Amino acid sequence: MAIDLAKEAKSKGIEYFLISFTDLFGVMRAKLVPASAIGGMQKNGAGFAGFASWLDMTPANSDMFAVPDPDSLIQLPWKPNVGWLASDLYMDGEEVAQGPRNTLKRIVAKANKSGYRLKHGVECEYFILTEDGQALADDRDTQGKPCYDVQALMRRYDVITEICDAMLALGWGPYQNDHEDANGQFEMNWDFGDALVTADRHAFFKYMAKTIAEKHGLRATFMPKPFAHLTGNGCHAHVSVWDKTGKKNLFDDPKGELGVSALGYEFLGGIMAHGEALCAMMNPTVNSYKRLSAPRTTSGATWSPSSITYAGNNRTHMIRIPDPGRFELRLPDGAANPYLLPACIMAAGLDGIDRKLDPGKRLDIDMYSEGHKVRGAKKLPLNLLDALRALDKDKSLKAAIGDETCAAFQKLKNNEWSDFTRHLTSWERDNTLDC
Numbered sequence: 001m002a003i004d005l006a007k008e009a010k011s012k013g014i015e016y017f018l019i020s021f022t023d024l025f026g027v028m029r030a031k032l033v034p035a036s037a038i039g040g041m042q043k044n045g046a047g048f049a050g051f052a053s054w055l056d057m058t059p060a061n062s063d064m065f066a067v068p069d070p071d072s073l074i075q076l077p078w079k080p081n082v083g084w085l086a087s088d089l090y091m092d093g094e095e096v097a098q099g100p101r102n103t104l105k106r107i108v109a110k111a112n113k114s115g116y117r118l119k120h121g122v123e124c125e126y127f128i129l130t131e132d133g134q135a136l137a138d139d140r141d142t143q144g145k146p147c148y149d150v151q152a153l154m155r156r157y158d159v160i161t162e163i164c165d166a167m168l169a170l171g172w173g174p175y176q177n178d179h180e181d182a183n184g185q186f187e188m189n190w191d192f193g194d195a196l197v198t199a200d201r202h203a204f205f206k207y208m209a210k211t212i213a214e215k216h217g218l219r220a221t222f223m224p225k226p227f228a229h230l231t232g233n234g235c236h237a238h239v240s241v242w243d244k245t246g247k248k249n250l251f252d253d254p255k256g257e258l259g260v261s262a263l264g265y266e267f268l269g270g271i272m273a274h275g276e277a278l279c280a281m282m283n284p285t286v287n288s289y290k291r292l293s294a295p296r297t298t299s300g301a302t303w304s305p306s307s308i309t310y311a312g313n314n315r316t317h318m319i320r321i322p323d324p325g326r327f328e329l330r331l332p333d334g335a336a337n338p339y340l341l342p343a344c345i346m347a348a349g350l351d352g353i354d355r356k357l358d359p360g361k362r363l364d365i366d367m368y369s370e371g372h373k374v375r376g377a378k379k380l381p382l383n384l385l386d387a388l389r390a391l392d393k394d395k396s397l398k399a400a401i402g403d404e405t406c407a408a409f410q411k412l413k414n415n416e417w418s419d420f421t422r423h424l425t426s427w428e429r430d431n432t433l434d435c
Contacts, residue, residue: 003070005042009035015081019046021066021089022100022203024409025054026337042068055098056408065090072200077166086200097404100339107346108195117242118346121192122202125233125334126209127184127226128156129219136184137218145299146183153179162212181299182230192238195342202338222334225290229298232291233334239345240326252325258312259324269359270352275308277394278348279380279387281340282332286420289383291333301368305330308378309363316367347400385417
């Protein structure tokens with residue numbers, strides 16, 4: 001039986017609800033609704049003009065309604081009189097196919113029919129900056145290798161623990177917080193879960209981290225590469241597929257190579273086969289390609305991939321197998337849409353299972369120092385346009401994700417690329433003014 005949000009409001013002291021959806025660019029949108037009106041909103045949804053967000057619509061389109069999912073309810077830990085709700089988008093009584101959450105739910109339903117259930121966890125890296133976003137907030141965070149630096153971590157104790165305490169209160173199972181490889185960069189980990197649950201939490205985590213940072217007079221950013229000389233923000237995804245009950249990990253096989261089943265390697269084969277096209281949605285901004293295939297940073301390594309390869313417990317590849325029964329996809333960055341990320345993974349992986357794709361030979365080498373010796377490994381796209389072209393050519397992946405979702409995404413992102421190319425940079429003037 002669905003949760004009655006009006007009753008929840010009375011029992012939990014919720015006075016307002018944020019009825020929220022995430023658009024194709026990963027931007028969270030919301031309306032603030034008084035609890036007295038939530039009954040009607042639960043049934044009919046909150047109205048939005050789709051064109052006013054990053055969706056492929058026009059001002060002539062009908063009203064779009066965000067129908068809240070009561071199971072997603074989160075009472076804001078820092079403002080408990082407000083409840084946050086993830087929503088599904090509808091227009092003219094039909095689901096909006098290009099809606100990212102709708103897209104994920106559609107792929108999850110298809111997987112369930114085949115007896116599969118995707119579970120994943122994400123490593124959300126972010127920088128803490130000054131309030132204006134122009135510099136690192138901690139001017140003493142200057143080590144050449146700052147990863148795990150206890151002094152820098154504890155100087156941000158108030159922010160980090162407020163976010164972690166919120167996750168503890170919400171029952172997410174957070175288990176570690178650390179200073180990451182770049183100066184001013186942090187990562188917080190919580191338990192993995194079903195695809196939709198993790199996606200909702202991923203979306204909320206980004207909102208929560210930014211909000212709590214603002215509360216402390218700071219700014220949190222998940223931008224893939226905010227500083228050219230520092231390691232970028234990844235969003236590594238740890239992936240496994242379970243049976244429909246969610247009790248048996250179908251990737252786990254003690255007799256399999258590195259403890260991974262044949263089904264797991266077929267899924268991995270799908271990710272490898274669609275690697276170039278996946279970049280479009282996993283690395284969805286112009287800035288994303290400053291992180292991929294980047295030159296060495298001040299810490300000594302970028303920690304990001306440049307080729308479509310996999311290995312065992314080796315962080316120089318696009319995919320690593322750190323433990324039996326799962327793999328880590330190191331391709332996505334901080335700009336990846338929380339819903340399109342698992343949708344893409346599941347779409348590509350299911351194709352691998354359907355076609356019994358072979359991921360090829362595992363490469364147990366340091367790709368940063370020996371990658372030039374590898375023959376036949378595909379390189380990742382060098383820019384957003386190349387990634388969008390790869391997605392456009394990948395007909396099977398587009399069909400699996402959803403043609404409407406991909407067409408809308410490609411149209412808006414091609415427009416973004418065009419905006420970028422019209423921008424004149426200081427580098428161009430510095431280097432070609434006297435040509």
